[in-house]
Amino acid sequence: MVSMKDISIACGVSVATVSKALNDHNDIGSETKKYIKKVADEMGYLPNSMAKALKTNRTYNIGVLFAEEAYSGLTHDYYAFVLDSFKNTVEERGYDITFINSAKARSERISYLEHCRSRGFDGIAIVCADFYSPEIMQLVRGNIPTVTLDHIFNNVSAVMSNNVQGMQDLLTYIYEKGHRRIAFIHGADSAVTQSRLSSFYRTAAQLGLEIPDEYISMAPYRDTTATYKETMRLLDLKERPTCIIYPDDFAAFGGINAIKERGLQLPKDISVAGYDGIRIARHIEPTLTSLAQNTQKLGQKAGEKLISLIEHPKTTLIERILVDGHVYEGNSVADLNA
Amino acid sequence: MVSMKDISIACGVSVATVSKALNDHNDIGSETKKYIKKVADEMGYLPNSMAKALKTNRTYNIGVLFAEEAYSGLTHDYYAFVLDSFKNTVEERGYDITFINSAKARSERISYLEHCRSRGFDGIAIVCADFYSPEIMQLVRGNIPTVTLDHIFNNVSAVMSNNVQGMQDLLTYIYEKGHRRIAFIHGADSAVTQSRLSSFYRTAAQLGLEIPDEYISMAPYRDTTATYKETMRLLDLKERPTCIIYPDDFAAFGGINAIKERGLQLPKDISVAGYDGIRIARHIEPTLTSLAQNTQKLGQKAGEKLISLIEHPKTTLIERILVDGHVYEGNSVADLNA
DNA sequence: TAAGTTCACTTAACCGTTTTCGTATTCTTA
DNA sequence: TAAGAATACGAAAACGGTTAAGTGAACTTA
Numbered sequence A, B: 001m002v003s004m005k006d007i008s009i010a011c012g013v014s015v016a017t018v019s020k021a022l023n024d025h026n027d028i029g030s031e032t033k034k035y036i037k038k039v040a041d042e043m044g045y046l047p048n049s050m051a052k053a054l055k056t057n058r059t060y061n062i063g064v065l066f067a068e069e070a071y072s073g074l075t076h077d078y079y080a081f082v083l084d085s086f087k088n089t090v091e092e093r094g095y096d097i098t099f100i101n102s103a104k105a106r107s108e109r110i111s112y113l114e115h116c117r118s119r120g121f122d123g124i125a126i127v128c129a130d131f132y133s134p135e136i137m138q139l140v141r142g143n144i145p146t147v148t149l150d151h152i153f154n155n156v157s158a159v160m161s162n163n164v165q166g167m168q169d170l171l172t173y174i175y176e177k178g179h180r181r182i183a184f185i186h187g188a189d190s191a192v193t194q195s196r197l198s199s200f201y202r203t204a205a206q207l208g209l210e211i212p213d214e215y216i217s218m219a220p221y222r223d224t225t226a227t228y229k230e231t232m233r234l235l236d237l238k239e240r241p242t243c244i245i246y247p248d249d250f251a252a253f254g255g256i257n258a259i260k261e262r263g264l265q266l267p268k269d270i271s272v273a274g275y276d277g278i279r280i281a282r283h284i285e286p287t288l289t290s291l292a293q294n295t296q297k298l299g300q301k302a303g304e305k306l307i308s309l310i311e312h313p314k315t316t317l318i319e320r321i322l323v324d325g326h327v328y329e330g331n332s333v334a335d336l337n338a
Numbered sequence C: 001t002a003a004g005t006t007c008a009c010t011t012a013a014c015c016g017t018t019t020t021c022g023t024a025t026t027c028t029t030a
Numbered sequence D: 001t002a003a004g005a006a007t008a009c010g011a012a013a014a015c016g017g018t019t020a021a022g023t024g025a026a027c028t029t030a
Helices: A004-011 A014-024 A029-040 A049-056 A077-092 A112-121 A134-140 A165-174 A192-208 A226-237 A249-261 A295-309 B004-011 B015-021 B030-042 B049-056 B077-092 B112-119 B134-140 B162-174 B192-206 B222-234 B249-261 B293-312
Strands: A063-065 A096-099 A124-127 A146-149 A158-159 A182-186 A216-218 A243-245 A270-275 A289-292 A320-323 A326-328 B060-067 B096-098 B123-128 B146-149 B155-163 B181-185 B216-218 B243-247 B271-276 B289-290 B319-323 B326-328
Touching: A004 A014, A004 A029, A014 A029, A049 B049, A063 A077, A063 A112, A112 A134, A124 A295, A124 B293, A134 A146, A134 B049, A146 A295, A158 A165, A158 A295, A158 B243, A165 A182, A165 A192, A165 A243, A165 A270, A165 A289, A165 A326, A182 A192, A182 A226, A216 A226, A249 A270, A295 A320, B004 B015, B004 B030, B004 B319, B015 B030, B030 B155, B060 B077, B060 B112, B077 B096, B077 B123, B077 B216, B112 B134, B112 B222, B134 B146, B146 B293, B155 B162, B155 B293, B162 B181, B162 B192, B162 B243, B162 B271, B162 B289, B162 B326, B181 B192, B181 B222, B216 B222, B216 B271, B222 B249, B249 B271, B293 B319
Parallel strands: A063 A096, A063 A124, A124 A146, A146 A158, A158 A320, A182 A216, A182 A243, A243 A270, A270 A289, B060 B096, B060 B123, B123 B146, B146 B155, B155 B319, B181 B216, B181 B243, B243 B271, B271 B289
Antiparallel strands: A096 B096, A289 A326, B289 B326
8 A cells, every 4th residue: 555655755855745735734735746646646546534534633534333232223114223323423424433332343342332442433423223221321321422213212312203293294284184083102101102192192182082982902013923913903892993093113013914814904994004114015006105204314314413412512412403304105094084 | 331441540550451351362360350340341441343344344233224115125024134144143243234225325325335444344245225326336346245135246145036947836835725826016127036037937837737828927026006907917818827936026906905895705716826935924814825935034044244354354265155035824815626 | 035934755653463583591411 | 699581661763754954956137
């Protein structure tokens, strides 16, 4: 690898001059500067990012935490899209992305925070993790600029999908289609679930909807077996709902299977809606009506906020950013007005 | 951040001694070594990976190329699972993963290879990219240890899903279910497609199957619109197939929609099979019979090969590793023998 | 025209490690 | 017991950059 020293020799100047020329400092003559850049180019010079980082304490590297719980993480449409958008955003601004992990050395394990410090990440994004584990707590208290996705910590910026607005929009949409008996199978307890559930109740109240207790139940996210069972239960009620909202699109298919198994027509006999707006759900008949989260914007906002936090720590404020989704209108919710 | 210098002062020894103690060199007294390690631990010492890399020329960082064409990349079940497995494999051995990109600086773009050199990646994995672009060519010729997924370059190790075996198994499975008129809608031209297509023909010949030309056609991967159209065409044939094999699971749903739209029962009236074995396809009725690729093993083999290439460059041979998948038996292929 | 500025560049220290070579001390061995 | 070997540690250079401070020459300015 050709270094600044090689260039300095080729140009007959000191390496300091080379450094300053390549970094466009203004105490270098414009002729010299041009010449040095030309030679550097010809020699195929590339800055050694380790050396640079060592000296400047800036790695231009962002750590991303993607702890895979069952079926989450990288292989989840939602997170994958957010990560993709985040990645594009920060790369555009000269940052790279490295995964944070705790498996570091073959012998001793290290914590997430230790990993980050050792690698010298300029900032970190916690996209998907067990937010209540001590390791995460330690990480967010580690004084490295941080953004989290869909979870709020003290003193940490967060980008959140607007679940309150989302559920309100979804429920309102279904209501406007003429549905009055609407069931909601929500996901396992979490901040996200709480938002959606409370928004569901509030919106229902505002719309004057009566929601019997048996219309509300829980099935873990992405668990088709659980939604299958809960759906069967709902179908057995003497006053069964006209529409069921599922924890997420993936899980919705468990419910759809149950409905078909009962020989019911979708959406003629019963309607369903999901949450997330995953791609495949738009390609299967009936296409699934769902609250599509704006993954593009979520990733972008997270990237922008993090970089701002890194580059202007004093003037950037810690805040939570809400990103609205929109109702993706499939044909799984029947129009009862018609 | 506490450095070796801090420890050396605290212990009253030189930093050389600290370095050697922490790295278990054997010219340090066992008492001293124990003491230094203890103090380092208490002070919360963490090695500065940049400084270490600068000195040793080893970053323990692997670059991964994930160039997103439409609908591929991170957000594709197959690649995401392979990456996940790859990630776990290399992290277990002390390596980190950083995405390769070419957007580096805000002003000038740099090539993939330049990015890798600048970051000093110990090795690179090309998971998903336009293999015929000049930039990729430059990258693989860059003399950095490399593995590719599902593509073969000269002098580069490759991990390949065994598409020949896969298609043979899938077609044989369908044949054994009693099907004789089998159509294959294959993906857009690529090495992968070639393997599957030629294996399809060869296997068909071996099984003594007659494959009319109109049973073979093309629809781009993951393109449900195209498979919808092609399926319609196949359904209109006077001798229509009893089973259709699709380019991939996702695309299969385009075909399934066409079939349902024609009022045909699946799989009673016509059978379908996919390729990939994505999760969602196992949760939708009828569950999709598909050739499930072994993403776990693909990622693992790629990781192991790459690390071997990095750590034992002399003795590790460049090779292509084939990974077999298996037929995932859903209920989308009817048993005609029954 | 002498003193002060500006310009363009160099010197040298430093970032946190690793590693070669050197050396003082203790231990063998004849 | 003196010479050679082994042991345990330190000094210093090096990796490839950045940057504060210094310097000599040319240029202003009063």
